[in-house]
Amino acid sequence: MSDPRLKNLLDGLADGSVQVVDLTQPLSETTPVLVLPDPFANTPHLSRKRLSRYDADGPAWAWDVLELGEHTGTHLDAPIHWITGKEGEDVASIPPARLVGPAVVIDRTAAVAEDPGYLLTVADLEAHEVEHGPIQPGSWVLFRTGWSARANDEAAFLNAGAEGPVTPGPDVEASRWLAEHPNVVGFGVETVGIDAGAAGGFDPGFPVHNFLLGAGRYGLTQLANLDALPASGALIVVAPLKLVDGTGSPSRVLAFVER
């Protein structure tokens, strides 16, 4: 190769100066899923049926069949998931180059520890650009909240009380800002959905879904290990299944980080 860009990366992976960080939550029967109020349809938890286990149905091999929602665990929201994006891309139509890009990590872990319903603001987003530099083209903005520590306890993860779920997310103006920023390809969170728990009562309802997917951008949920990423400088690889007509997909999400 005449150009050393990839060789440098391969060398960095080989010598440990570039590390692969897994931003994905484990996927199993206990993976938390969204719960919507009546009368809306709800998604099941993952379940499996056994085909064989080194037995008469397959003496040398083991394999299962999976049932799971498109929007289960660490997953991507495609534009057609929301009515504002219904003329947009399904999962399989997303250009692969948009699945790889700079990761911008906005850390509000301390604020969310104080207030689990904390709303991310335009001031937060603008302050991040002042401190860490402008958001570069093709970026995925990741909202770090520490929420992934709750992922093994569905009740704590969904955090729903009498008045509905209390989880962090962008306010209406921050949702609009993300959707209108020319360099933001996607927005990722540690929680069960890209909107705040209270966002069904916002105007418009579910503004991240409404604005971001309507603008042809992507959502990414239930991320882990965001504390292993710098505020800027990491590269994210978002890997949904190539699901034709998919409104979303369980995904593997990896990041490359320099040590």
Added chain:
Amino acid sequence: MSDPRLKNLLDGLADGSVQVVDLTQPLSETTPVLVLPDPFANTPHLSRKRLSRYDADGPAWAWDVLELGEHTGTHLDAPIHWITGKEGEDVASIPPARLVGPAVVIDRTAAVAEDPGYLLTVADLEAHEVEHGPIQPGSWVLFRTGWSARANDEAAFLNAGAEGPVTPGPDVEASRWLAEHPNVVGFGVETVGIDAGAAGGFDPGFPVHNFLLGAGRYGLTQLANLDALPASGALIVVAPLKLVDGTGSPSRVLAFVER
């Protein structure tokens, strides 16, 4: 960042000198699946159930539930898929760093056009190392055959006649060579499985599964666009779902290539 390795890659992606190639087949109800003879269990095709479509079940959103086998479409075989690897890793336990590495592409498209049951040999593998350099640590060896051109026609893709399926794959000695090479992490193919169609009758049966998974390496199937990769120098990202106890997983597979 003091080290420019990732910045160079991000710059290359931004200026087009590094491109993202999608090695994944589209996933849908028509994705071909393996067919085993009686009395063995078989995997279903992908199917979906609708949860809502911008309707009373979800006025602003659309989403579905999926049923699919672990081993459907472009997918990874984990060590526990085979009895020889049953004490090994499930999908979720694979270290993320092993999912990213050099891609080594061995092209036998011309031979397979002549003989669809063509068997890859140790001589083929050794000749590739002589011509393109030694296989580097952490490599995924990809067997390019042109078979992906059949992927939209399940009968042509499975190519089964009265004497069983006729599809290309490694012979017994090549299977052993791959499993014993210290630098081979995984082996990928364009066909429905990592073994040749005739491999059920080899000794041992299904030698790639037997040796490779038994050695703690990984299989990767139903790849597309291998003709867009150089013989060496590309980087592959293999992205299965992080499926706990998974014997395999539908996967997104991307490659970075220099232009």
